Amino acid sequence: MDKQVVSFNLNGEAVRVRCDPFSSLLSLLRDRLGLLGTKAGCGRGECGACTVLLDGLAVNACLVPAGKAEGLNVETIENLSRGGSLHPIQEAFVEKGAVQCGFCTPGMVMSAHALLKSDPAPGREEIRKAISGNLCRCSGYVQIEEAIAAAADKLKD
Amino acid sequence: MIRRNIKAGEGKEGFPGARGFYDPEVWAKVTGRARYGIDLALPGMLQGKILRSPHPHALIRNVDLSRARSLPGVRAVLSGTGLGAKPYGIVFDDENPLALDRVRYIGDEVAAVAAVDEQTALEALQMISVEYEPLSAVFDPEEALLKGAVTLHDDFPGNIAWENRINRGEAEAAFKDADLVVEDTYALPSFHPGYIEPISCIAESEKFDGLTLHTALQSPHIVREILAGVLGLSISRVRVISPVMGGGFGGRVYGNLKLYLLAAFLSRAAGAPVKMQLTREEEFTVGRPMVAAMIKMKMALKEDGTFLARQADIITDNGAYSAQAPWVSKTLSERNDSLYHIPSISTRVRLVYTNKVPTGQYRAYGNQLANFACESLIDRAAGKLGMDPLRLRLKNCIGPGDTSVHGLQIKSCALSRCLQDAADAIGWTERKKGRGYGISAAIHAGGSIVFNPDFRGASARARLELDGRVTIVTGEQDYGQGAHGAFALIAARALSRVPGEINIVSRDTILTPFSIGALGMRQTTIGGRAVQLAAEDLLARIRDCAAELAGEEVVPEGGAFRTSSGRLIEPVGIAAFYCAKTSGLALTGEGRYVPEKSDYDQSGYGNIAVTYSFAAHACEVEIDRETGALTVHRFVAVHDSGRIVNLLTARGQVYGGVAQGLGMACSEGYIFEEGRVANPTFSGYRIPTALDLPSIETLFIQTDDPEGPYGAKGLGEIVQVPTPAAVANAVANALGEPVNELPLTAEKISRLLHGWECAD
Numbered sequence A: 001m002d003k004q005v006v007s008f009n010l011n012g013e014a015v016r017v018r019c020d021p022f023s024s025l026l027s028l029l030r031d032r033l034g035l036l037g038t039k040a041g042c043g044r045g046e047c048g049a050c051t052v053l054l055d056g057l058a059v060n061a062c063l064v065p066a067g068k069a070e071g072l073n074v075e076t077i078e079n080l081s082r083g084g085s086l087h088p089i090q091e092a093f094v095e096k097g098a099v100q101c102g103f104c105t106p107g108m109v110m111s112a113h114a115l116l117k118s119d120p121a122p123g124r125e126e127i128r129k130a131i132s133g134n135l136c137r138c139s140g141y142v143q144i145e146e147a148i149a150a151a152a153d154k155l156k157d
Numbered sequence B: 001m002i003r004r005n006i007k008a009g010e011g012k013e014g015f016p017g018a019r020g021f022y023d024p025e026v027w028a029k030v031t032g033r034a035r036y037g038i039d040l041a042l043p044g045m046l047q048g049k050i051l052r053s054p055h056p057h058a059l060i061r062n063v064d065l066s067r068a069r070s071l072p073g074v075r076a077v078l079s080g081t082g083l084g085a086k087p088y089g090i091v092f093d094d095e096n097p098l099a100l101d102r103v104r105y106i107g108d109e110v111a112a113v114a115a116v117d118e119q120t121a122l123e124a125l126q127m128i129s130v131e132y133e134p135l136s137a138v139f140d141p142e143e144a145l146l147k148g149a150v151t152l153h154d155d156f157p158g159n160i161a162w163e164n165r166i167n168r169g170e171a172e173a174a175f176k177d178a179d180l181v182v183e184d185t186y187a188l189p190s191f192h193p194g195y196i197e198p199i200s201c202i203a204e205s206e207k208f209d210g211l212t213l214h215t216a217l218q219s220p221h222i223v224r225e226i227l228a229g230v231l232g233l234s235i236s237r238v239r240v241i242s243p244v245m246g247g248g249f250g251g252r253v254y255g256n257l258k259l260y261l262l263a264a265f266l267s268r269a270a271g272a273p274v275k276m277q278l279t280r281e282e283e284f285t286v287g288r289p290m291v292a293a294m295i296k297m298k299m300a301l302k303e304d305g306t307f308l309a310r311q312a313d314i315i316t317d318n319g320a321y322s323a324q325a326p327w328v329s330k331t332l333s334e335r336n337d338s339l340y341h342i343p344s345i346s347t348r349v350r351l352v353y354t355n356k357v358p359t360g361q362y363r364a365y366g367n368q369l370a371n372f373a374c375e376s377l378i379d380r381a382a383g384k385l386g387m388d389p390l391r392l393r394l395k396n397c398i399g400p401g402d403t404s405v406h407g408l409q410i411k412s413c414a415l416s417r418c419l420q421d422a423a424d425a426i427g428w429t430e431r432k433k434g435r436g437y438g439i440s441a442a443i444h445a446g447g448s449i450v451f452n453p454d455f456r457g458a459s460a461r462a463r464l465e466l467d468g469r470v471t472i473v474t475g476e477q478d479y480g481q482g483a484h485g486a487f488a489l490i491a492a493r494a495l496s497r498v499p500g501e502i503n504i505v506s507r508d509t510i511l512t513p514f515s516i517g518a519l520g521m522r523q524t525t526i527g528g529r530a531v532q533l534a535a536e537d538l539l540a541r542i543r544d545c546a547a548e549l550a551g552e553e554v555v556p557e558g559g560a561f562r563t564s565s566g567r568l569i570e571p572v573g574i575a576a577f578y579c580a581k582t583s584g585l586a587l588t589g590e591g592r593y594v595p596e597k598s599d600y601d602q603s604g605y606g607n608i609a610v611t612y613s614f615a616a617h618a619c620e621v622e623i624d625r626e627t628g629a630l631t632v633h634r635f636v637a638v639h640d641s642g643r644i645v646n647l648l649t650a651r652g653q654v655y656g657g658v659a660q661g662l663g664m665a666c667s668e669g670y671i672f673e674e675g676r677v678a679n680p681t682f683s684g685y686r687i688p689t690a691l692d693l694p695s696i697e698t699l700f701i702q703t704d705d706p707e708g709p710y711g712a713k714g715l716g717e718i719v720q721v722p723t724p725a726a727v728a729n730a731v732a733n734a735l736g737e738p739v740n741e742l743p744l745t746a747e748k749i750s751r752l753l754h755g756w757e758c759a760d
C-alpha cells in the first residue's frame, strides 16, 4: 500500500507519521507509535478494547483508518495519568473494584471519559449505553457502572 | 458454624486491610501500563501463522512447502511429517502438533510458517499447496455412536473417547418403589470462556535443549511438562513466563497447547523468537470451548418429596480431539449428585468424537451444564407433587458433617441458608403475577485434591526483604480473579502487616514452587493456605532472629517486635542483621499445605476436595408473549464461600460469574453448520453487554471453614454454576411449560409459547 504522511495531535503533541493511510489507527498506535495501553480483542469493532477518543468521541481504533486521524485530536489511555497521578475515572475504577483482568479497562475508561465529557451527570442507563460497545468478560459490568457514576461525582467537585 | 450474613456494601470488607486494596497490579492495569501477551515483543522476533484444514474430515495426500519456503522473508515452514513429534494430549494422546495424514475438523493445523512480518507469513500460507481427499464426516454425537458411522480415531472404535458408569445404592429398586418418577432430556451447546484477550505466545527455542515460552497460563508448571515431553526437552530447560493474563476462566489452564508447540518448533527451525497469536475468529473456531451435552435424566421421589434416586444417560460432544473433556465429562456427570441427599445413583456418560472444534474447559468443569438438567428436573418434580420448589430443595439439602452419595465429605456448609436467603431476597413468598421466578442451588469442589491424588496441596515461600517488605513466592496464578490480592491479604494477616507491604511473585516457572495452578477452585483454599503457612513460618523465624539481634526475649507487635526491656525492633533492622550475618541471605519461611490423602477409589467414590463451596441463585423474569423476548428483571446470588477475604473482589467474582451464566442461559452458544462454526465472532456468539444484564444482588453467608486459610473457601468457579438453571426455572415458571434447551433465545421461547416446532 502507498505510504502517506499523516499528521495529527496525539495526547496533546503534534505527530507526523508515514504510514499506509488505510491501515488501522489501532496498529498505528500500537505497532508504530508504541502506545500499548490501547488493547486489541477482536480487530473488527466488536469488543471495544481498542477504544480511543477522536476529537472527543469514543471510537474503535481497529475500525478507523489511520488516514482519518489527519488534523484531528487523538487521545489514548496514556494521556489520562500523565504526571503520574490517576485521573478521577481511573481512581474510581480502582476504588470500586472495576478492574479484574484489566484487559477491557483502558477501553472502558476511555468510553467513560468520552461520556463524562459530553454528559457530566449521566444516569445508570446512559452509563450502560456508553459502555455497551465495550465487552468485559470478568466483571458483569456492575462495578464498572458504579465506578463511572462515582467518577462523575468526583469530577463535579 | 455460621458467623454472619454480609450484604454487599454493608461495612464489613473482608480480611484486615481489605478496604481499598485488591490487586497489586491494579495501578498498572488502569493506566494501560500492564503488559499482556499481545503487547510483548522480543528483538529479532518473527511472526508465526498456521495453515488450517478447510475440510471437516479428509486424508492429506500431499503437502508442498517449496514455494512458501522460497518467498523472501520466510524463515521457517513446517508440515506434520517433517516434525517427527509424538502424539500428545492431556488425558490421552490423540493430537499431533501438525496433522500427519488426516485432518479431523475445519481448522485442524496442517502447516506453519514463521516470517519477518505477519503479511509475509500470511502470503507464505497461500503458497502452500495441500492435496486433500475428503472423507465423510460426522457432526452429531448420537450419529457418531451409530454402527457404521465413520471413525475419527482408529484407537477409539465407535468414536467413544471416554465413558464411565457409576452405580451407587439401588437405583433400579428405588425407581420401582417411587411414588413419582419425572424425566426429561436436556440439551446444551458448547460455550466458550470468551476472555477478551486472545491467546498469544512468544517462543524462544535454544539450539539444543531449551525453551522459554512467554504466555499467560493458569497452570504454567503443568504446561511446561507437556511441552518438554512433546519437544523432547529436559523439563528444567523449559521456562514459562506469564505476562498479565487477560482473563482465563478455565480456558487458560492449558491455553492453546498447539499454538505454543508450533511456536517452539518454528523458533527452533528459524533460530529466532517466534510470536503467534490467535485471531478472535480462531479463538472461536480452534480455541477450546467446553463440551456440548445431551443429558437424559430421570428422578425418583417419595410423595413427601424425599429424593430416592437419579438416573442419567449423558452424551458429551468432544469434537475432534479431547484435551480435558474426559475430566469435564466426569465432573458434569457426578457433581450435582452431592448437592442433596440422593441415596441411589445410576449414571452413564459417553464422550464422543465428532468432526468439530476440539473442546477444553470453561470455569466450573461442566458442573454448570448438569446443574441445568438436575435443577430443572427438581422443579418439574415439585410441580408434579404440588410442592413449593424451594421447600422440596430444603427438604433434601446436604449439610455440614454429611458424606454425599459419591463420598464427598462436607465440612462447612450453609446450603439451606443460601436457598432460604436467595428466596427471601427475590421475594419468593410475594411473587408477582405475570412474572416468572426460579431458584437453583450448587455445590463445587473448593480446592480439588484429585487432579493428582499424590500431589494434593500447594507450597509457598515467604521472604523478608531488606526494605522490610515481605515477598510471597507462589506457583499459583492470577487471571484477574484476584488471587494475588487474596494472597497479600492472607500473608498480611499472618504477619500483622498491611497488604500493601506484601510483594507477590508468581508467573515464572523458574522462580516459583511447582503448582497445579488455577483450577478446581484451588487458589484461595489450597494456595492461600500455603501462603498462610509460609507467612507464619517466616514470622517465627523473624522472631527468633529479632531475639538474637536484641539479645533478649521479644514479642510481636504490629509487624515489629518489642523486647522485654521495651525496645522496638523493626523488620528492616532484622533483615539487615540477617543479611550481614549470612553474607547475603534473606530470612525465608516455607509453607507446605498437604491435605489429607483421599479415600477416592476406582469407582470414583471418595472425597475429592479439601472442602466444598455452596450457592443458591434466584431470579425474576418476564416474557413478552408476542415476541418470546426474555427479560431478567432481578437476580440474587447467595454464596457460602466461607470467610470472605475481600468483599469487593468477591462481589466482582459473583457479578462476573452470574453474567457468564446469564450469557449461557439467554444468548450464548456455538452454532454449527456442517461442522463449520457459524458464529465465530463476538457479535455472533453474543456474550452479554452492559445493556443485557439485570440488577444483581450479592449475599455472602460466612461459614468458618476448618481447612481454608482463616476459614475462607473458593469462590471463582461456583459463581456461574446455578445461574443458567435459575433462569430456566424462572422461564418455565412464567411459561407454565418445562424448558429443556439453552440458550433461551426469543425464537426458542416463541416455539414453546406457540408450538412452532412442527414448522421447522
Ligand code: FES
Binding pocket: A039, A040, A041, A042, A043, A044, A045, A046, A047, A048, A049, A050, A051, A060, A061, A062, A063
Ligand atoms: S479490537 Fe477494536 S473493537 Fe475489538
Ligand code: FES
Binding pocket: A098, A099, A100, A101, A102, A103, A104, A105, A135, A136, A137, A138, A139, B196, B246, B247, B480
Ligand atoms: S476486567 Fe477482564 S475483561 Fe474486563
